[in-house]
Amino acid sequence: MNVLLQRIFAKLVRTGNLTVTGPDGVPHRFGDGSGEPVHMLIRTRRAERAITFDPTLAVPEAYMDGEMDIVEGNIFGFMRIAFQNLGNGTVDAAWSRAIEGLRVALRRFQQVNTAARAKRNVERHYDLSGDLYRLFLDSDMQYSCAYFANPEMTLEEAQTAKKAHIAAKMRLKPGQSVLDIGSGWGGLGLYLARSFEAQVLGVTLSSEQHAVATERAHQEGLDSHVHFEIRDYRDLVERFDRIVSVGMFEHVGVNHYRTFFDTVAKRLKPDGVMVLHSIGRFGPPTATSAFIRKYIFPGGYIPALSEVLPAIEKAGLMVADVEVLRLHYAETLKHWSKRFAANRDKAKAIYDERFCRMWEFYLAASEAAFRWQDLMVFQIQITHRNDTLPLTRDYIGKCEKALAMHEMAHRTAEPTTKAGRKRTVGDKE
Structure with missing residues (x-):
């Protein structure tokens, strides 16, 4: 050496x-x-x-x-x-500092995520075979940080808890309209429609995810409540009671934060609520890992809160609540790594040995970064007015309990017709 x-x-x-x-x-x-x-x-x-x-x-x-x-x-x-x-x-080492300094200086040029470029970036990662993701994700194909309300939870339980936690923060009422920006494989949109009979529009730039989500909505008989489209968030013209975005903001790019929140301000009704769930960092702004940018998430960027909050303020929106999830993503990635390792031969059959080694490194390095570096997940609750939500956060826990009971009933009960629908969360007694 x-x-x-x-x-x-x-x-x-x-x-x-x-x-x-x-x-x-x-x-x-x-x-x-x-x-x-x-x-x-x-x-x-x-x-x-x-x-x-x-x-x-x-x-x-x-x-x-x-x-x-x-x-x-x-x-x-x-x-x-x-x-x-x-x-x-x-x-x-001077050269190491110089290389990293150059990456920080160039980050805005690397994140010019126009609509066309954003779609190409999404295709590089999210249009990989759905069979690959099924090898290591939970049964609902949630490709974002789970919420381990207790450390003994299975991955499936923690992902369900994540959806309930977000839904509770949305203060969603039966029948309201919801925009899901970056709807993935449809799990959250279907959950909101099932639990609240919400009218959900999910938008994604991934053809693979759109196809899977649309088929899931049809199989569950939720076509009348959930609709998924391949559509850029900047092209939206409708207004919604609620907006949610989970694991998509990391792909917006620091150059486009103002555009993102200006769009939210226009699309969110005056008494509406948005919940933004994104990876963030505890430290100051920096550059995306060279490996992640080149091989995993081209155009991606993990923001510091100091970059996000000013853009929200300039859009005329209010931050009603901020929650930082510290080690939840480390635990999520630990589950994903174990499942990927158990199914490595199947992944190799879909792609090849080099891909498997790349994916192993990605999952391991990501878990390590959440455990020992400055990565975390933040959830920001956003409104137009300061009287939209209750004075205390007690309603979040109450709604989560109701959603847990509703989910349990959904899993055990026989399907019902529209005429005899089950009670949704939020219905009055």
Whole structure:
């Protein structure tokens, strides 16, 4: 292993138990020996040089290409050591700082998400085979942070709790109109229609997700309540009682925050409520990970709250409530990683070995970032007026309990006709 890379590892890894073997076959040990051992094998000189000068991109690329492997432990263990040691002030390589500074400076150019470009970006990730996502998501195909109201929840239970938590914050009433921006595979829209008989319009830019969501609505007999369209949020002209967006704001781009919230202000009725659920960061604004931007979410960006709140204010909207979900996404990703590993051969049959290695790195690095870096999830409740919602948050817990009972009844009861519909949440006794 070259001397420069040895120095970088020696400065970075002060805690943990990391062994790195370079192309010369000589192992080097770093850290204080604590924790589970991880052994990283760099197979080629090319990978060694790339990792030396741009590790944030070169490490995942070398792993994807088989030029780097973890021969003891796993990628998650390696990311744990890396992230737990980052920020300790020991790494001061000028070129590393320069590369990261350039990425921050260029982030606005990388996030010019026009309608056409936004659709291409979505197709790169969300139009992958639905069969792939079925291998690791819950049965409702929720591809966003779950809500672990208690740590013993299954993934399915936590995703249902997430939908209930969001619905409760929306203060939704039976029959109201709902806009779901970034409706995914339709699970949230169907849940709101089922629980409240809401009139839901879900918009997405993914053809794959649109097809699945539309078929699900038909199978559940909810066609008259839920409609999904391939449509950019900027093209909407209708007004709605409620607006919700889950896991879509990360794809808007910092250049378009004002447009996004101006659109919300126009589309939300005067007494309406919006709930925005998005990945965010505790720290100040920065750049998207080079690996994530290149291979996973092109055009994506994780905002700091300091970037989001001013755009809401300038749109003339009010922030009624902000909740930060800290480790919920780490737990979600832990479940996804286990399910993906259990179905890895099926994923390889759909794509190939390189794709599987890329996906493994993506899931492991994401979980590690939520556990040991500055990532979190925020939910912002937005209104036009300060008297739209009750004075205290007690109504949220009450609604969640009612929704849990309703969901249990839905799972056990026989289907009913429209004439004999079951009571929806929010109906008066």
